[in-house]
Amino acid sequence: MVDSLFDTDIRHCVFITAPCEKVFETITSAEGWNAFFTTNMELDPQPGGRVVWRWTNWGPDRISGEDTATVLDVDPPSLFRFNWHPVGPEFPTTVTMELESRGVGTVLTLTESNYPDTPKGRATILDCACGWGEALTLLKVYLEYGYVYGPIPE
Numbered sequence: 816m817v818d819s820l821f822d823t824d825i826r827h828c829v830f831i832t833a834p835c836e837k838v839f840e841t842i843t844s845a846e847g848w849n850a851f852f853t854t855n856m857e858l859d860p861q862p863g864g865r866v867v868w869r870w871t872n873w874g875p876d877r878i879s880g881e882d883t884a885t886v887l888d889v890d891p892p893s894l895f896r897f898n899w900h901p902v903g904p905e906f907p908t909t910v911t912m913e914l915e916s917r918g919v920g921t922v923l924t925l926t927e928s929n930y931p932d933t934p935k936g937r938a939t940i941l942d943c944a945c946g947w948g949e950a951l952t953l954l955k956v957y958l959e960y961g962y963v964y965g966p967i968p969e
Contacts, residue, residue, distance in 0.1 A: 825927040825944045829951040832920040833958040839892035839914055841958060842923075851957035851964055852950050860889055866897060875967050884910075902939045906931045925951060 831838055841847030843860040857867040866884035873879070884899035893914050898907040908929045915922045925947055930940045956962050 825940060825947055826925070827944075827947050827951050828922060828924045829955055830917065830920055830922055831955045831958050835892040835914045835916045835921045838921045838923060838954075838958060839895070841954065842912055843889065843891075843895055851953040858886075860886060860895075862886055862888060866899070868899065872966070877967070901943050902931060902933075902936050906936065908943075923951065923954075 841850075843858065845853075845856045845858040848856045848858065853869055854871040854873060855869050857865065857869075859865050864886040866886060868882045868884065869880075871879050882899050882901065884897045886895075886897045887909070888894055888896040895912045896909065898909050900907055902908070906929070908927050910925065910927045913924045913926075915924075927943060927947065930936045953964055957964075
């Protein structure tokens, strides 16, 4: 039994020199995520839609894994929210991506909440905080410069 949830969230904020519509289109499509962060991801970008996050031999450590998510809210071009299960199926967390037009670009704020205050929850929140920071950096580099994350040589 979980006594409580963390009273803190993962929160990252990034400025991307691209219009909100372009950033939103990228984060609400499998093709967009697959260009910079996932492998053969599936994404149905509507409330109740299913998301399958996949990584195959990803990064220098060649990590492979999969998780499912359910889309909660989609409000183009300013909001994308889903639940997924980085701690396990019994502990869904909520990821909210809010986009705001700012000058020549977009401020994307990502918040993830509802981590259980358990040993696994405490370990996973640290991993996911790092992972989301990396994902947003890769998104920025992809949209601003067109660089994609490719296979790592052996």
